[in-house]
Structure formats: C-alpha cells, structure tokens
Amino acid sequence: IQCLTARGASQRNVLLIVGDDAGFESQVYGNNVLKTPALNYLANRSIVFDNAFTSVSSCSPSRSAILSGLPQHQNGMYGLHNTVHNFEFSFRIIGKKHVGPEDVYPFDYEVTEEQVSINKVGRNITFIKERVSDFLNGTAVGQQFFLYVAFHDPHRCGSTNPEFGEFCEKFGNGQPGMGHIPDWTPTQYSPDEVVVPYFVPDTPAARKDLAAQYTTINRMDQGINLVLEELRKAGHLDDTLVIFTSDNGIPFPNGRTNLYTSGMAEPFLLSSPDGRSKWGKRNSDLVSLLDIVPTILDWYSIQYPSYQLEGNLVQLTGQSLLPVVNDDDDKYKSHTKQQLPGVSQSRDAVYASHDLHEITMFYPMRSIRNQNYHLIHNLNFKMPFSIDQDFFVSPTFQDILNRTKEGLPLSWFKTLDQYYYRDEWELFDVLSDPFEVHNVAYDPRYVSVVSDLKKQLKTWQNVTADPWICAPGAVLEFQGKYKGNPQCLSMYNGLDGS
Amino acid sequence: IQCLTARGASQRNVLLIVGDDAGFESQVYGNNVLKTPALNYLANRSIVFDNAFTSVSSCSPSRSAILSGLPQHQNGMYGLHNTVHNFEFSFRIIGKKHVGPEDVYPFDYEVTEEQVSINKVGRNITFIKERVSDFLNGTAVGQQFFLYVAFHDPHRCGSTNPEFGEFCEKFGNGQPGMGHIPDWTPTQYSPDEVVVPYFVPDTPAARKDLAAQYTTINRMDQGINLVLEELRKAGHLDDTLVIFTSDNGIPFPNGRTNLYTSGMAEPFLLSSPDGRSKWGKRNSDLVSLLDIVPTILDWYSIQYPSYQLEGNLVQLTGQSLLPVVNDDDDKYKSHTKQQLPGVSQSRDAVYASHDLHEITMFYPMRSIRNQNYHLIHNLNFKMPFSIDQDFFVSPTFQDILNRTKEGLPLSWFKTLDQYYYRDEWELFDVLSDPFEVHNVAYDPRYVSVVSDLKKQLKTWQNVTADPWICAPGAVLEFQGKYKGNPQCLSMYNGLDGS
Numbered sequence: 001i002q003c004l005t006a007r008g009a010s011q012r013n014v015l016l017i018v019g020d021d022a023g024f025e026s027q028v029y030g031n032n033v034l035k036t037p038a039l040n041y042l043a044n045r046s047i048v049f050d051n052a053f054t055s056v057s058s059c060s061p062s063r064s065a066i067l068s069g070l071p072q073h074q075n076g077m078y079g080l081h082n083t084v085h086n087f088e089f090s091f092r093i094i095g096k097k098h099v100g101p102e103d104v105y106p107f108d109y110e111v112t113e114e115q116v117s118i119n120k121v122g123r124n125i126t127f128i129k130e131r132v133s134d135f136l137n138g139t140a141v142g143q144q145f146f147l148y149v150a151f152h153d154p155h156r157c158g159s160t161n162p163e164f165g166e167f168c169e170k171f172g173n174g175q176p177g178m179g180h181i182p183d184w185t186p187t188q189y190s191p192d193e194v195v196v197p198y199f200v201p202d203t204p205a206a207r208k209d210l211a212a213q214y215t216t217i218n219r220m221d222q223g224i225n226l227v228l229e230e231l232r233k234a235g236h237l238d239d240t241l242v243i244f245t246s247d248n249g250i251p252f253p254n255g256r257t258n259l260y261t262s263g264m265a266e267p268f269l270l271s272s273p274d275g276r277s278k279w280g281k282r283n284s285d286l287v288s289l290l291d292i293v294p295t296i297l298d299w300y301s302i303q304y305p306s307y308q309l310e311g312n313l314v315q316l317t318g319q320s321l322l323p324v325v326n327d328d329d330d331k332y333k334s335h336t337k338q339q340l341p342g343v344s345q346s347r348d349a350v351y352a353s354h355d356l357h358e359i360t361m362f363y364p365m366r367s368i369r370n371q372n373y374h375l376i377h378n379l380n381f382k383m384p385f386s387i388d389q390d391f392f393v394s395p396t397f398q399d400i401l402n403r404t405k406e407g408l409p410l411s412w413f414k415t416l417d418q419y420y421y422r423d424e425w426e427l428f429d430v431l432s433d434p435f436e437v438h439n440v441a442y443d444p445r446y447v448s449v450v451s452d453l454k455k456q457l458k459t460w461q462n463v464t465a466d467p468w469i470c471a472p473g474a475v476l477e478f479q480g481k482y483k484g485n486p487q488c489l490s491m492y493n494g495l496d497g498s
Numbered sequence: 499i500q501c502l503t504a505r506g507a508s509q510r511n512v513l514l515i516v517g518d519d520a521g522f523e524s525q526v527y528g529n530n531v532l533k534t535p536a537l538n539y540l541a542n543r544s545i546v547f548d549n550a551f552t553s554v555s556s557c558s559p560s561r562s563a564i565l566s567g568l569p570q571h572q573n574g575m576y577g578l579h580n581t582v583h584n585f586e587f588s589f590r591i592i593g594k595k596h597v598g599p600e601d602v603y604p605f606d607y608e609v610t611e612e613q614v615s616i617n618k619v620g621r622n623i624t625f626i627k628e629r630v631s632d633f634l635n636g637t638a639v640g641q642q643f644f645l646y647v648a649f650h651d652p653h654r655c656g657s658t659n660p661e662f663g664e665f666c667e668k669f670g671n672g673q674p675g676m677g678h679i680p681d682w683t684p685t686q687y688s689p690d691e692v693v694v695p696y697f698v699p700d701t702p703a704a705r706k707d708l709a710a711q712y713t714t715i716n717r718m719d720q721g722i723n724l725v726l727e728e729l730r731k732a733g734h735l736d737d738t739l740v741i742f743t744s745d746n747g748i749p750f751p752n753g754r755t756n757l758y759t760s761g762m763a764e765p766f767l768l769s770s771p772d773g774r775s776k777w778g779k780r781n782s783d784l785v786s787l788l789d790i791v792p793t794i795l796d797w798y799s800i801q802y803p804s805y806q807l808e809g810n811l812v813q814l815t816g817q818s819l820l821p822v823v824n825d826d827d828d829k830y831k832s833h834t835k836q837q838l839p840g841v842s843q844s845r846d847a848v849y850a851s852h853d854l855h856e857i858t859m860f861y862p863m864r865s866i867r868n869q870n871y872h873l874i875h876n877l878n879f880k881m882p883f884s885i886d887q888d889f890f891v892s893p894t895f896q897d898i899l900n901r902t903k904e905g906l907p908l909s910w911f912k913t914l915d916q917y918y919y920r921d922e923w924e925l926f927d928v929l930s931d932p933f934e935v936h937n938v939a940y941d942p943r944y945v946s947v948v949s950d951l952k953k954q955l956k957t958w959q960n961v962t963a964d965p966w967i968c969a970p971g972a973v974l975e976f977q978g979k980y981k982g983n984p985q986c987l988s989m990y991n992g993l994d995g996s
C-alpha cells in the first residue's frame with residue numbers, strides 16, 4: 001500500500017501551541033532567570049523568529065485571526081477548518097477556545113472552557129497531557145491531524161480567581177485548597193531576580209507580579225514538555241509541523257491591548273521536519289501571526305478557497321513560512337503566495353488591526369511595522385485609552401494608579417496621562433528608538449516616511465475590506481452610485497484622518 | 499364549544515405596524531399638508547400618544563428593543579416569541595426584519611428582506627396586502643395571532659437605490675423603469691408647501707427632501723389602509739390590539755441616530771378593542787417603546803419569564819399600557835408591572851441607550867427624559883458625532899456640508915461643529931426650551947436636577963445590566979472579590995463620568 005504523499009512523508013500533521021498572554025519570558029528569548037527546558041528543546045528543532053508580531057493584541061480577536069488568517073475587522077466565513085474541510089484529517093482543540101461562532105470555527109472534537117473549567121483545561125497540565133494522549137492514540141491513529149493546544153497559562157488570574165494568586169501560580173501546586181497537578185513541579189522565583197521589561201515599571205509591585213508570572217510560565221513549559229513527549233511517543237515528532245506562539249502581549253502596561261511593539265511582538269517557534277538543516281537557527285524576518293494559515297495550507301498543499309464577503313474577494317495577506325524554514329527553499333513553492341498589488345506582505349511589513357478588547361473598550365487602532373519604522377493610527381485618539389477589568393486590578397497597575405494619585409515616582413518610561421492620551425498618528429523609528437518613546441509622526445524630517453507608510457496601510461485596509469478605512473474624518477460610501485467605486489467622503493469634522 | 503377567554507373575547511390578536519424612520523409627518527400629529535387617511539382612521543379607534551419615545555434611535559437596535567422589551571445593551575435570549583412560546587398562537591412578520599439571531603427572534607413564518615428584496619417586502623403595498631391576506635385567511639384562521647407588519651417606508655433610498663429617488667418615492671409609481679404598485683395612487687407634494695421641522699434647515703434642498711419623504715409616507719399610509727382593510731375583512735377589527743409606531747427618528751439632522759427629542763420622539767397609536775370609550779382621545783403620558791412587550795404580555799395575560807443573563811436577573815423596565823387605554827382601568831391589572839426599586843418607570847420617565855448605528859459609528863449615549871427635563875450622557879464626547887452612509891449623501895446633509903465649507907448661512911438651529919462636538923452631559927429644560935438648544939447641565943441652578951436624574955439613570959443602567967455603567971471614567975469590576983458587589987473603580991483619566 002502506497003501511503004506517501006507527493007512530498008514523501010507518510011503523514012503530515014500540525015501541532016499549534018498557543019500561550020495565553022505569553023511573551024519573551026523564556027530562555028529561548030534570552031531570559032536567564034526563568035528556565036524553560038521544553039521551549040529550549042523545541043527551539044533546537046525550530047527556527048526561532050525574533051520579529052514575529054500578532055495582528056491584534058487581544059485574546060479573542062487574535063485567536064480568530066490566527067485560525068482564519070484574516071485580521072479581526074475581516075474575519076469571515078472560513079476558519080481554518082472550513083478551508084480544509086474537503087481534506088481528510090482530524091481537527092482538535094484542547095484548551096482555551098475563545099472564538100466563535102461555531103459554524104466558522106468548528107472542531108471535530110474539542111475539550112475547551114465550554115465543557116470544563118478554563119483553569120482545568122488551560123492550566124492543569126496533567127489533564128491536558130491526558131487529552132492529548134487520548135487524541136493521538138485514539139481518533140488520530142492512522143489519520144493526519146491538526147492539533148491546537150491552547151494553554152490558558154500564563155494569563156492573569158487576579159480579577160477572577162484571586163485565591164490562586166495573581167497569575168493562578170498557586171493553582172494545582174498541592175498546597176491546601178490549591179488542588180494538585182501531578183505532573184507539575186512548581187518553581188518559585190524571587191521578585192529580586194526577575195528581569196523587568198523596559199515597558200514595565202521597576203517597582204516592588206511589578207516585580208512581585210513578574211515572579212508570579214514566571215511560576216505560571218514554568219507550568220506552561222512543563223506542559224509543553226508533556227505535549228511534545230506525547231507526540232514523540234505516538235511517533236509523530238518527525239511528521240508534524242510544530243508552532244509555538246502567543247495570542248497577544250503580556251498583561252502589563254503597554255503590553256496586551258496595545259499595538260506598540262511591546263503589545264504586538266510575540267514569541268514564534270516553527271519546527272518543520274523538512275527543515276533540519278536550519279534547526280536551532282534564528283531568523284529576523286518580519287513574521288505575522290497572519291502567516292500561520294498560509295503556512296499550514298502550504299504544508300498540506302491546499303489552496304485557499306476563492307470567495308467573497310459582502311462583495312469583496314477575500315484574500316490572505318500573510319505568506320507561508322515554509323520557504324523560510326525548510327531545507328530546500330526552491331522545493332517549497334508557496335501555494336498561498338499571492339500578488340496583492342501594493343500590499344507589502346510579510347518579510348517587508350506586518351500589519352495590525354484592533355477595535356476593542358472588552359465591549360466597552362472601543363479604541364480602534366491600525367498599524368504597519370517594517371524593519372525600520374512603526375506607524376500606528378489611533379482612530380479614537382481624543383478619548384483616553386482604556387484599561388481592562390483584568391489588568392486594572394493587577395498589583396502593577398494599581399501601583400501605577402496609587403503612585404500617580406500620590407505624586408510619587410512611577411519608575412516607568414511614561415506617565416499615566418501619556419499612556420491614556422495618544423496622538424492620532426504615532427511613528428517610531430524603531431532602530432534608534434526601540435522602546436518607542438519618541439513619536440516622530442509630526443516631525444518634518446519624517447514626512448515622506450509617514451506618507452509612504454500611510455499609503456501602504458490604507459492599501460492593506462482596502463485589500464482586507466476594513467470598514468474603518470475612512471475613519472475618523474470621512475464616511476465610506478460604497479453603495480448606490482458608489483458601487484464598484486468606493487470613496488471616503490470627508491465629514492469636515494476637523495479630522496482629516498489621512 | 500366554549501372558546502371564550504377569561505376576558506370574554508373569543509380571540510385576542512395583535513397587529514404591530516412599524517414605520518421605518520417615520521416621524522410626525524401625518525395629520526394625526528398636526529401636519530395639514532400631508533393627508534394620512536389611514537392613520538386618521540386608526541387614530542379614531544386609538545389613544546394617540548403625544549409623548550412616546552424610542553429607547554434607541556437606530557434601526558436594528560430599536561427593533562430588537564421593541565421585540566424584546568429590553569434596551570439594546572441588554573437584549574437577551576427572550577424575544578417576544580420566546581417569551582410566549584408556550585402560548586398557542588401564530589407569529590408572523592411581513593416586511594423589514596433587521597434583527598437577529600434566529601434563536602432569539604424566531605418567527606413561525608416570515609416574508610422579509612431575507613427572502614425577497616427589501617423594497618418589495620417593505621414598500622410594495624400590494625405585495626404586503628397580499629401577504630397579510632394569505633396569513634389572515636390561511637395560517638391564522640381559528641388561531642390567535644401576532645402579526646408584525648414592518649414597512650420599509652418612509653426610509654431613505656438615495657444611498658442604495660438613487661434611481662427611485664431620495665426616499666424611493668418613485669418606486670412602483672408606474673413611470674418607466676419604476677415598476678407598478680397596483681394599489682398605490684401616488685400623491686405629489688411641492689417643496690414650497692412642506693412643513694419644515696424645527697431641527698431641519700429651512701433650505702430648498704431640505705424642502706425637496708421632505709416633499710419626497712411625504713410621497714413615501716403617503717404610500718405607507720395607503721399600505722396601512724390595505725392592512726387594516728384585510729383585518730376588517732377577516733373579521734378581526736374588534737379582537738385585535740393594533741399598535742402603530744416607528745423605530746427611530748426621521749433621517750434628517752438631529753433626528754435618526756440622535757437621542758435628542760427630535761431623534762427619540764415617535765408617533766404612537768394604540769387601538770384596543772376594550773377601550774372604545776377612549777378612542778380618539780390623546781394622551782400626554784410618557785411612553786417608551788419598551789412598553790410594547792409588557793403591553794402585549796398583558797393583553798395575553800402572560801407573565802414575563804424569570805431568567806438570568808450572565809448572573810443578572812432580567813427584568814422589564816417598561817409597563818403595560820392597557821390600564822391607560824382600556825375602558826375600565828381597574829379591570830386590567832397589569833401582569834407585567836413590577837416594583838423595580840429606584841427605577842422611574844414609564845409615566846415618570848423614559849430611558850434610552852445607544853452605542854452605535856453603523857459599525858464604525860461608535861458613539862454611546864444614555865438618556866433619561868421626564869416631563870420637565872431631558873438628560874443625555876455622551877460617553878465618547880471628545881470625538882465627533884458621526885454621520886451614517888445613508889444620511890451623509892442626502893441632499894439635506896450635503897447642503898449643510900457645502901454651506902459650511904463655503905461659509906454660507908445654514909438656516910439651521912445649530913452649526914455643523916456644534917452638531918459634531920457635544921458636551922459630555924447635556925441637560926435640556928424641555929418646557930422652556932423644547933428645541934433643546936441650551937445645554938444647562940453645567941448651569942449651577944440645575945445642580946440638583948442633574949444630580950437626581952444622573953442617579954435615576956445609573957439605577958436604570960444597573961437594573962438593565964449596562965456594561966457602560968462606569969464609562970468613560972471608571973472600570974466595572976464584578977468578578978473575583980467583586981462578585982456580588984460590583985464596583986466602578988476610577989481610572990484617573992480626567993473623566994469622572996459621574
């Protein structure tokens with residue numbers, strides 16, 4: 001019996017591992033305090049990307065973008081599963097789902113927060129291991145599979161389950177009332193030893209928060225080890241494309257819900273069985289999480305379907321990463337690469353689109369980032385940026401609030417007022433100003449840079465059918481006499497938006 | 499065979515007729531130019547309410563509120579049909595639906611824009627008449643019924659089908675390319691003779707728009723005549739509760755999408771077979787479209803179900819109008835009247851809640867209005883109010899834009915800049931300032947009025963589980979240690995929101 005595919009492998013599988021609010025707190029990304037042996041192991045079988053970015057720094061929108069390949073303002077009818085529905089394989093999610101509706105994001109089988117508690121399914125690594133084992137030794141036997149393991153670690157816990165600690169770092173640690181996760185050996189960290197990211201205040205409160213986060217990342221790392229071990233035991237270490245990334249920035253100020261680099265940058269490990277010569281290497285190409293769908297489609301040699309949403313042809317703007325990670329660049333001609341006129345695709349630039357985090361947190365932003373510059377358009381800029389329920393009650397943010405009220409030093413790189421009130425356009429020269437402190441969008445020396453980036457951003461918004469393409473200064477007309485010739489018509493409200 | 503209900507009628511039916519963007523352009527409300535014989539006829543069998551208000555001045559949210567009895571920020575799982583699902587009757591919509599999802603707003607049978615074109619189902623009065631006839635002489639025979647007839651008239655047409663005129667006033671008029679509606683005898687109006695509402699500029703452009711609107715209202719009125727005639731022929735004129743109203747303000751500046759009185763006030767005719775002694779009378783009580791569900795439940799003697807949404811008990815804040823319209827006030831003890839502590843119910847005050855019209859038009863507002871005062875909270879007040887695609891291209895608004903650009907007189911009661919940029923709080927003394935020109939929210943003489951109204955508004959927001967209750971200055975915390983004790987915690991963003 002001939003079971004080989006055109007590419008010579010007997011089976012082609014995908015394992016997508018997503019951390020929740022995870023960042024660069026790992027040895028893979030240079031943190032020498034927090035030991036992450038599982039991620040180290042995976043990194044040694046991967047290309048490690050140093051310039052990967054989410055298209056939106058918020059949980060549900062990011063997951064919908066990861067699984068659809070489309071930005072949050074466009075997410076349409078084809079989740080990954082629908083795209084590949086004629087393809088014989090088993091599609092499973094274990095962990096945090098947080099996407100909908102069902103008909104766009106169906107899974108053949110799922111164990112998620114819709115069936116069991118979010119902490120159990122997303123943080124109990126023994127439970128996760130067992131579900132992975134069930135799947136690999138059950139449904140998946142003899143069948144190609146796509147397995148999506150969505151950890152809830154290292155998400156915060158303080159707003160919902162403070163009894164487990166700020167990051168649920170005590171959940172399952174065996175102490176009284178904390179439950180017991182048999183496979184987890186908790187590691188404790190001292191607030192003194194943590195590495196404080198440049199965008200987090202260096203305060204006792206933040207250090208304590210970070211120490212708790214480390215313990216939770218440690219649990220996730222041990223969970224990743226268990227998942228990879230199950231993959232190995234099932235014999236699929238060498239026929240499975242493994243991806244590790246996160247959905248959004250870490251839940252600290254300037255992180256999650258922001259499109260600053262500190263909110264957009266993500267860890268990204270891509271392990272291809274066909275790319276052994278490049279294992280362990282690093283790559284500084286610009287990568288978007290919108291590249292995940294094109295990469296997986298490429299892996300399975302599946303074409304993206306041709307369809308329209310509200311009269312617009314839906315096109316992926318991401319690109320397959322297989323040509324980058326595989327041994328023979330020419331052998332893997334991307335099946336999803338498209339010539340989208342005027343759109344700088346991954347490698348040249350990455351894009352982001354955010355509308356809201358919680359329902360009341362309306363603060364639409366659009367962003368383009370290349371290797372030199374980062375442009376952000378804040379559409380609701382006259383109103384303050386908002387704070388989510390979860391982050392608001394965190395010790396780090398409460399400390400910022402209290403110090404602001406009392407007029408004490410923040411030990412932070414901006415003030416709370418600066419954080420709340422942003423210019424409509426922000427341009428950062430990321431090579432000379434990697435922390436994005438100096439907005440040069442209104443500096444005459446950057447006129448042509450701004451103009452070029454705005455043009456590229458608008459083109460991307462157009463290709464992705466962004467309803468906000470004309471905001472906040474104009475109205476988009478596309479019906480009646482504007483059918484086939486959509487226009488932004490100025491409201492004369494003092495905001496030119498261009 | 500005994501078919502009588504407890505109330506002595508053999509059958510109890512409801513006919514709900516809703517105009518789309520309809521206002522006070524009718525003889526019933528004092529317009530002597532536009533003849534509306536069908537509304538006159540209905541008014542003579544109704545109490546005519548002079549102080550009825552929508553809870554949101556936008557099409558879909560308003561329809562969802564009309565059919566659920568809950569404001570747009572709360573609309574839950576119980577549309578009217580679900581509420582009465584154990585009750586034997588037939589539930590049908592003919593016309594413009596514009597609500598979803600299916601499981602909240604199911605209809606036993608529907609003829610809507612989902613099956614045929616919106617203009618056919620909502621403006622072709624012959625087609626509408628025939629569907630009503632099919633229903634009354636088919637499915638509804640021998641069965642109690644709820645019939646919802648949702649005209650698309652007198653909605654604008656310019657942005658989608660300009661070939662039919664600004665208000666589709668030419669649609670079906672028999673001229674070449676316009677099609678033919680057999681039952682419609684079009685009436686033309688001259689721009690010179692129209693009555694220009696106080697909130698519309700008195701310009702040639704606006705007058706021409708109003709003249710077109712009149713022709714379309716004339717078509718709706720003839721349609722209402724046909725519908726009532728079908729009801730009469732089927733023998734149900736005397737066992738059917740008939741309501742006529744509209745979903746939102748007229749599509750003119752300060753109207754639709756606004757919570758000013760010009761956007762919130764609606765025509766409201768309630769015809770009860772049990773209220774003949776009051777037929778033809780007028781009533782100046784404050785009435786909300788949120789009263790429609792309690793009224794219909796009362797009519798059928800159905801209790802509103804007890805259920806929770808996200809942990810909050812869902813309660814109707816409207817009141818049955820049957821005690822107001824029926825002959826014997828004491829005979830009709832409302833089945834839905836509830837004591838909601840601190841909430842001024844209809845008769846004392848009406849409330850409104852708006853978040854957005856089109857997806858990009860985020861401009862949440864909350865409002866309370868009593869017989870003396872009208873308070874509006876503009877939550878996104880630092881940004882300009884937005885203009886919808888449909889209204890933007892209207893001759894009336896284009897004329898405002900062009901005159902503003904050219905520095906010409908607007909013949910309007912405000913400037914475009916005033917219209918765009920609003921204070922966070924607006925208070926109008928509606929008795930002395932019915933046009934709502936002078937915002938006295940910051941006038942020291944109104945401190946206690948403002949304070950009282952804010953308190954009532956917050957109470958209503960609380961009872962209706964409004965996620966925006968803390969916006970824009972604070973974060974709502976209700977989980978973890980705030981469970982059972984929700985709090986608004988200040989962000990210290992310079993907006994106290996109180």
Ligand SMILES: [Ca+2]
Pocket residue numbers: 020021058059155247248
């Ligand atoms: Ca997340």
Ligand SMILES: [Ca+2]
Pocket residue numbers: 518519556557653745746
């Ligand atoms: Ca409407």
Ligand SMILES: [Mg+2]
Pocket residue numbers: 021022023246247248249250265266267
């Ligand atoms: Mg992250």
Ligand SMILES: [Mg+2]
Pocket residue numbers: 519520521744745746747748763764765
């Ligand atoms: Mg109206």
